[in-house]
Amino acid sequence: MADQKSLDGNVAVITGAGSGIGQAIARGMAAEGAKIAICDIDMDGAEETARMLKDEFGTESMTVNMNVIDEEAVNSGMGKIADKFGRIDTLVSNAGIQIVHLIEDFPYDQFRKVVSIHLDGSFLTTKAAVKYMYPQKRGSLIYMGSVHSHEASTQKAAYVAAKHGILGLSRVMAKEGAKHGVRSNVICPGFVKTPLVEKQIPEQAKNLDISEEKVVNEIMLGNTVDQEFTTMEDVSDVAVFLASFRSNALTGQSIVVSHGWAMR
Numbered sequence: 001m002a003d004q005k006s007l008d009g010n011v012a013v014i015t016g017a018g019s020g021i022g023q024a025i026a027r028g029m030a031a032e033g034a035k036i037a038i039c040d041i042d043m044d045g046a047e048e049t050a051r052m053l054k055d056e057f058g059t060e061s062m063t064v065n066m067n068v069i070d071e072e073a074v075n076s077g078m079g080k081i082a083d084k085f086g087r088i089d090t091l092v093s094n095a096g097i098q099i100v101h102l103i104e105d106f107p108y109d110q111f112r113k114v115v116s117i118h119l120d121g122s123f124l125t126t127k128a129a130v131k132y133m134y135p136q137k138r139g140s141l142i143y144m145g146s147v148h149s150h151e152a153s154t155q156k157a158a159y160v161a162a163k164h165g166i167l168g169l170s171r172v173m174a175k176e177g178a179k180h181g182v183r184s185n186v187i188c189p190g191f192v193k194t195p196l197v198e199k200q201i202p203e204q205a206k207n208l209d210i211s212e213e214k215v216v217n218e219i220m221l222g223n224t225v226d227q228e229f230t231t232m233e234d235v236s237d238v239a240v241f242l243a244s245f246r247s248n249a250l251t252g253q254s255i256v257v258s259h260g261w262a263m264r
């Protein structure tokens with residue numbers, strides 16, 4: 001008999017799984033036996049993830065065109081996932097963007113866009129997912145926070161506000177979800193080299209009038225214990241651990257994966 005894997009039988013919905021951290025979490029959970037719903041607005045990326053999962057692990061997955069701030073798309077997408085797989089065990093609310101400006105230059109519509117994708121997106125996908133988790137008496141909500149859920153950096157008013165907000169939403173869900181067997185936790189990564197971060201390096205160098213090397217070594221990694229980037233696999237390992245944890249003992253927490261940038 002094949003060895004039991006930690007997520008055998010688990011159905012995981014991952015937003016923003018067409019790229020970066022979301023794609024790595026899809027791989028990590030698929031490797032542990034989960035079936036994966038790959039949700040994104042970038043369908044080329046989503047299809048690439050699906051191919052990767054099939055080739056590497058023979059995983060059964062589905063791609064879902066889901067803009068996390070479109071309530072109708074979220075609700076109908078979650079319904080299709082439940083129809084196909086029969087249940088929803090894990091939600092990884094990961095889709096996100098970054099826009100950086102000093103406050104005096106921050107266009108209001110761009111502030112709203114960042115806050116909305118992170119915070120409204122987490123709210124809408126949570127609301128849609130618990131509809132299936134509560135009757136099962138089982139579920140794990142995993143939110144993608146950031147070190148910026150605990151710390152602040154200049155130029156990131158929208159991102160920091162949104163990532164702090166996610167902590168609050170997750171803690172409410174730990175309390176509301178407990179009697180339904182649903183746990184809720186936040187992963188808070190330090191800088192991870194993904195398309196989202198690659199884009200920030202030249203932008204910050206220009207905005208702050210410093211070299212790209214200084215942005216990496218001083219701004220991004222200056223407060224780590226070893227000047228190392230966190231990897232996508234580091235974040236994925238924590239997501240698998242949270243999804244497979246057995247009881248309500250681990251709920252309402254944020255786990256910081258940042259080479260010691262933030263210690264709490």
Ligand SMILES: NC(=O)c1ccc[n+]([C@@H]2O[C@H](COP(=O)([O-])OP(=O)(O)OC[C@H]3O[C@@H](n4cnc5c(N)ncnc54)[C@H](O)[C@@H]3O)[C@@H](O)[C@H]2O)c1
Binds near residue numbers: 015042094
């Ligand atoms: N990269 C880092 O250093 C880092 C650190 C801490 C936290 N995070 C968080 O991790 C998450 C993933 O970031 P990443 O670095 O992998 O970025 P990424 O740009 O590689 O991937 C983000 C994915 O989200 C998707 N997306 C964007 N808007 C969407 C929407 N409205 N609906 C559905 N999908 C949407 C994109 O199409 C993309 O596939 C984000 O929440 C980000 O804030 C990243």
